[in-house]
Amino acid sequence: MASSCSALSANLRTLPNPSFPRSPLLRIPLTPRFFAVNHGFSSLRLNSSSSSYSCRRTKASMAEIVTPKSKGKVVVFDSEEDLSVSLAEYAADLATKISREKGSFTVVFSGGSLVKSLRKLVEKPYIDSVDWSKWHVFWVDERVVPKDHPDSNYLLAYNEFLSKVPIPASNVYAISDALSAEGAANDYETCLKHLVKTKILDQSQTNGFPKFDLMLMGMGPDGHIASLFPGHSLVEENKKWVAFIEDSPKPPPKRISFTFPVINSSANIALVVAGGSKASAVYSALADVSNSEVLPVQLVEPEGELAWFLDKDAASKL
Numbered sequence: 001m002a003s004s005c006s007a008l009s010a011n012l013r014t015l016p017n018p019s020f021p022r023s024p025l026l027r028i029p030l031t032p033r034f035f036a037v038n039h040g041f042s043s044l045r046l047n048s049s050s051s052s053y054s055c056r057r058t059k060a061s062m063a064e065i066v067t068p069k070s071k072g073k074v075v076v077f078d079s080e081e082d083l084s085v086s087l088a089e090y091a092a093d094l095a096t097k098i099s100r101e102k103g104s105f106t107v108v109f110s111g112g113s114l115v116k117s118l119r120k121l122v123e124k125p126y127i128d129s130v131d132w133s134k135w136h137v138f139w140v141d142e143r144v145v146p147k148d149h150p151d152s153n154y155l156l157a158y159n160e161f162l163s164k165v166p167i168p169a170s171n172v173y174a175i176s177d178a179l180s181a182e183g184a185a186n187d188y189e190t191c192l193k194h195l196v197k198t199k200i201l202d203q204s205q206t207n208g209f210p211k212f213d214l215m216l217m218g219m220g221p222d223g224h225i226a227s228l229f230p231g232h233s234l235v236e237e238n239k240k241w242v243a244f245i246e247d248s249p250k251p252p253p254k255r256i257s258f259t260f261p262v263i264n265s266s267a268n269i270a271l272v273v274a275g276g277s278k279a280s281a282v283y284s285a286l287a288d289v290s291n292s293e294v295l296p297v298q299l300v301e302p303e304g305e306l307a308w309f310l311d312k313d314a315a316s317k318l
């Protein structure tokens with residue numbers, strides 16, 4: 001690579017094939033603000049005695065919640081297992097469509113539990129059906145630690161995903177671990193600029209920021225996304241593509257992160273959120289509550305499409 005960001009090897013390993021217990025029926029209590037609608041995989045029945053819907057699972061238990069357009073498409077799953085099945089289908093379909101249209105697919109990972117939720121994507125049928133040679137992989141944020149450190153988002157993605165799929169090593173754009181936080185952020189931004197110039201990365205027609213095909217992101221219980229934390233000045237950054245932080249409230253403290261203009265220039269964003277500890281932040285984001293402090297997740301509004309993948313615990317306050 002002529003660019004300064006590292007391209008790293010993705011060796012193949014044997015795939016795990018875990019099986020999880022499934023529960024057949026999902027009941028989602030809904031406030032009048034939200035509506036559950038029928039969706040491909042499932043049939044929904046209105047429970048006339050209360051403002052709730054029952055969702056009978058056919059392929060994966062899920063209910064779709066209709067929100068104002070800017071909130072995106074919100075789908076709630078009976079379990080994280082069902083969520084991961086649907087997430088794999090969504091990502092594989094998008095990758096195939098976009099790869100066919102433009103010959104490449106640029107995808108961005110966060111750290112955290114998101115990466116484990118991608119486990120179905122590295123299994124059959126997708127392991128065989130996806131054209132992995134078209135994938136270009138990036139990180140929305142990274143901890144400033146060596147790549148073999150347990151805190152490294154690269155290492156997490158490598159262990160759970162990259163080592164299991166034949167993505168060309170030169171298409172994996174990891175952040176430099178030889179630099180300071182500031183140096184690594186500048187280096188990654190230079191890398192992105194080079195990739196825009198060489199037409200590997202699209203650019204937003206509206207604002208000139210890079211436009212990724214898909215960002216796959218988790219959210220913290222405090223409503224942070226990437227390394228953009230509530231109340232931190234990085235949330236306001238609107239010029240840089242990649243910024244650094246040395247006082248992250250979530251350890252480790254030194255990190256780099258895409259900024260909001262980059263995140264919101266995306267063609268597609270999937271917010272993948274599971275667990276009851278995140279229910280309040282999910283509610284704040286989707287119910288349009290006015291907090292004294294705006295949560296970073298409330299600022300996610302891509303140029304393209306936004307899709308929420310929630311398990312029923314994360315959606316329990318909706």
Ligand SMILES: O=C(O)[C@H](O)[C@@H](O)[C@H](O)[C@H](O)COP(=O)(O)O
Nearest residue numbers: 110111112113218219220225226
């Ligand atoms: O490197 C990181 O810390 C992340 O990219 C971060 O934004 C993460 O995605 C959320 O904190 C959710 O993490 P969990 O899903 O593990 O709660």
